[in-house]
Amino acid sequence: MSEKKISSAVIKRLPRYYRYLSELLENGMDRISSQELSRKMHVTASQIRQDFNNFGGFGQQGYGYNVEVLRGEIGKILGLDQKYHVIILGAGNLGRALANYGGFAKRGFIVSGIFDIDREKVGQKISNIEVLDMSKLKDFVADNTVDIAALTLPKGKAPEVAKELAELGVCAFWNFAATDLNLPEGVAVENVHLAESLMRLSYNIVNLHKD
Amino acid sequence: MSEKKISSAVIKRLPRYYRYLSELLENGMDRISSQELSRKMHVTASQIRQDFNNFGGFGQQGYGYNVEVLRGEIGKILGLDQKYHVIILGAGNLGRALANYGGFAKRGFIVSGIFDIDREKVGQKISNIEVLDMSKLKDFVADNTVDIAALTLPKGKAPEVAKELAELGVCAFWNFAATDLNLPEGVAVENVHLAESLMRLSYNIVNLHKD
DNA sequence: TAGATTGTTAATCGATTAACAATC
DNA sequence: TAGATTGTTAATCGATTAACAATC
Numbered sequence: 001m002s003e004k005k006i007s008s009a010v011i012k013r014l015p016r017y018y019r020y021l022s023e024l025l026e027n028g029m030d031r032i033s034s035q036e037l038s039r040k041m042h043v044t045a046s047q048i049r050q051d052f053n054n055f056g057g058f059g060q061q062g063y064g065y066n067v068e069v070l071r072g073e074i075g076k077i078l079g080l081d082q083k084y085h086v087i088i089l090g091a092g093n094l095g096r097a098l099a100n101y102g103g104f105a106k107r108g109f110i111v112s113g114i115f116d117i118d119r120e121k122v123g124q125k126i127s128n129i130e131v132l133d134m135s136k137l138k139d140f141v142a143d144n145t146v147d148i149a150a151l152t153l154p155k156g157k158a159p160e161v162a163k164e165l166a167e168l169g170v171c172a173f174w175n176f177a178a179t180d181l182n183l184p185e186g187v188a189v190e191n192v193h194l195a196e197s198l199m200r201l202s203y204n205i206v207n208l209h210k211d
Numbered sequence: 212m213s214e215k216k217i218s219s220a221v222i223k224r225l226p227r228y229y230r231y232l233s234e235l236l237e238n239g240m241d242r243i244s245s246q247e248l249s250r251k252m253h254v255t256a257s258q259i260r261q262d263f264n265n266f267g268g269f270g271q272q273g274y275g276y277n278v279e280v281l282r283g284e285i286g287k288i289l290g291l292d293q294k295y296h297v298i299i300l301g302a303g304n305l306g307r308a309l310a311n312y313g314g315f316a317k318r319g320f321i322v323s324g325i326f327d328i329d330r331e332k333v334g335q336k337i338s339n340i341e342v343l344d345m346s347k348l349k350d351f352v353a354d355n356t357v358d359i360a361a362l363t364l365p366k367g368k369a370p371e372v373a374k375e376l377a378e379l380g381v382c383a384f385w386n387f388a389a390t391d392l393n394l395p396e397g398v399a400v401e402n403v404h405l406a407e408s409l410m411r412l413s414y415n416i417v418n419l420h421k422d
Numbered sequence: 423t424a425g426a427t428t429g430t431t432a433a434t435c436g437a438t439t440a441a442c443a444a445t446c
Numbered sequence: 447t448a449g450a451t452t453g454t455t456a457a458t459c460g461a462t463t464a465a466c467a468a469t470c
Contacts, residue, residue, distance in 0.1 A: 009461065011414055015407035019389065033427060045427095046463050053429060061428040062470040078410045079417035093311045097304035101405075103389070109409060148412065172416045174409065178230065178314070188415035190408050194312075196226035197401050198320060198385065199289045201359065203222055204399035205383045206290035220437065244451060256451095257439050264453060272452040273446040 010051050014074055016041070017051070021071035033064035083108045085145045086174075089161055090152035091116035091124070091131045094176055098150055099126045109148070113140055134161075141168045148172045155179040221262050225285055227252070228262070232282035244275035294319045296356045297385075300372055301363035302327035302335070302342045305387055309361055310337045320359070324351055345372075352379045359383045366390040 020041055024032060034052075038045035052058050052065070058073050059065040075081060086104070088095045091114050098104070099111050114131045116122060122133045132140065140146075149170050151158045158177030165173075172188040175181055178195050231252055235243060245263075249256035263269050263276070269284050270276040286292060297315070299306045302325050309315070310322050325342045327333060333344045343351065351357075360381050362369045369388030376384075383399040386392055389406050 007461075011411060014414070015404070015410040018410065019407070035427080044463060046465090047461090049428065049430090050462080057429065059428050060470060061468070062426045064427065077414065079413035080410065082413070082417070084413060084416070093308035097308040098405075100304045103406060104409065107406065107409070109413075147416065171419060172412055174412055186419065188412055188419055190412040190415070192403070192405065192408055193226070194403065195314060195318065196230070197403055198315065198318070199226040199229065199291065200222060201383055201385055201399060201401040202290035202293070202295060202320075203225070203288065204401070205295070205358065206293070208382060208397065208399055218437075246451080255439060257441090258437090260452065260454090261438080268453065270452050271446060272444070273450045275451065 006054050010054055013043075013051060014078055017048075018071065018074045018078060018080075021067055021074065024067045025071055029067050031064050032067055032070075034059075036064075080107060083110060084147040085110055085112045086148045086150055087111070087113040087115065087140070087146050088150045088152060089115050089134075089137075089158075089165075090154075091118070091121045091126060092152055095150070095152035096126050098152065099129065112144060113146070115140075137165075138168065141165065141170060146170050148174055150174040150176065151181075152176045217265050221265055224254075224262060225289055228259075229282065229285045229289060229291075232278055232285065235278045236282055240278050242275050243278055243281075245270075247275075291318060294321060295358040295383075296321055296323045297359045297361055298322070298324040298326065298351070298357050299361045299363060300326050300345075300348075300369075300376075301365075302329070302332045302337060303363055306361070306363035307337050309363065310340065323355060324357070326351075348372075348376075349379065352376065352381060357381050359385055361385040361387065362392075363387045 020037065034045040034048040037048055041048075049059075052070070055073065055077055058070050086109050088099055088111060091099075095114065095116075099114055105111070111127065111129060114126055114129050115134050115137050116131050117134045121131050124131045146165075147170075149162070149165050149172070151162060151173060153161060155178045158175065158179055159181050162173055162175070162181045162183055166183050166187050171186065173181060173183065173190070175189055175191045176194070178193060180191075181189055183189060231248065245256040245259040248259055252259075260270075263281070266284065266288055269281050297320050299310055299322060302310075306325065306327075310325055316322070322338065322340060325337055325340050326345050326348050327342050328345045332342050335342045357376075360373070360376050360383070362373060362384060364372060366389045369386065369390055370392050373384055373386070373392045373394055377394050377398050382397065384392060384394065384401070386400055386402045387405070389404060391402075392400055394400060
């Protein structure tokens with residue numbers, strides 16, 4: 001398209017705006033200025049205005065932004081006006097935690113399948129969904145819409161399963177395995193590397209008193 | 212100190228270097244050049260050399276970097292040469308997943324306490340640790356070393372519990388709650404906002420075919 | 423209208439990449 | 447020594463902040 005490419009720095013900030021706007025809405029606020037939002041979020045008002053203006057003018061001079069409208073627009077930009085069917089690969093602790101977490105469904109992310117190779121786990125029900133054997137994966141993807149695959153597999157297995165799924169047409173991966181997936185272009189990957197997050201925390205602990 | 216401040220862009224990349232170097236070491240590689248690492252990691256060789264040089268010369272002209280030495284140095288920078296005592300606040304699905312995940316203990320992050328308010332959960336054992344009632348938290352922190360508090364509480368509770376813990380001297384927080392903690396300076400916070408991660412993924416799905 | 427606040431341009435700052443001399 | 451590759455400076459690129467005219 002002719003739309004200018006939005007920088008990933010901006011995209012990374014959008015969900016946080018969305019969260020703050022949702023809160024403001026819950027609290028009955030119906031308008032907010034960039035300056036007020038700036039104070040709440042601890043970012044500059046200038047950045048807020050720049051960010052929003054990447055997508056067109058959501059505000060009004062002398063008034064600010066309408067909370068509900070702005071939240072709606074950002075939601076649309078983030079694709080939250082759609083539903084997504086999610087399958088979870090790996091019914092371990094983390095896979096189960098994701099399946100059981102109701103918050104995602106509320107935002108339109110519906111878990112429709114859970115897979116594992118472990119005989120013990122296959123057949124169990126998690127959040128009302130039966131855990132299927134990995135051998136059923138191919139057929140499942142052929143017969144059902146799968147928008148997102150959440151990978152909570154051991155790092156050794158994750159890249160090959162992701163590759164297989166990508167070949168079957170799944171084009172978005174939420175990757176919790178401690179590895180890079182190295183998938184072809186045209187596939188969306190969002191990594192959640194908990195071990196790396198924890199290392200950044202320990203770095204900060206060590207350097208906390210070194211200013 | 213007199214050390215120049217390392218930019219957070221660099222720090223964010225260190226754990227990934229550490230992961231790749233650990234893999235290389237497992238595969239028996241004992242040296243690597245910035246160019247070779249560049250190809251594996253899909254970042255520029257220039258960036259790799261710049262990043263490492265923030266901490267001093269780990270390499271050798273004409274040779275490259277010794278994998279084991281470099282991994283060790285980065286590990287030290289990240290604070291992985293120490294042990295950390297972790298308590299988990301909230302024994303829900305995610306709290307249990309974190310407690311049960313053995314990978315953290317292997318890297319020196321030891322879960323030493325789990326807390327919840329739910330009568331059903333208090334007394335249960337998770338990964339050999341008894342879930343304690345939140346009322347015991349204060350005494351526990353007074354009697355035990357607590358380096359990190361992992362917050363897997365509802366967003367409504369997280370900020371107040373974090374504030375209380377910070378006042379008791381806990382100075383690092385691994386925050387999984389969908390909220391900002393707004394703690395005073397001198398406290399390290401690492402956020403893992405899964406809902407935001409998922410929104411970035413849906414943004415990418417929507418925009419996948421818009422180039 | 424006067425006051426407020428956006429949208430947008432220009433200035434600054436910081437991070438990434440390129441280039442190459444130093445040196446193993 | 448010749449070849450390779452780092453350490454480091456300089457050039458480029460991009461993101462953030464400041465400033466202010468437009469306008470509600």
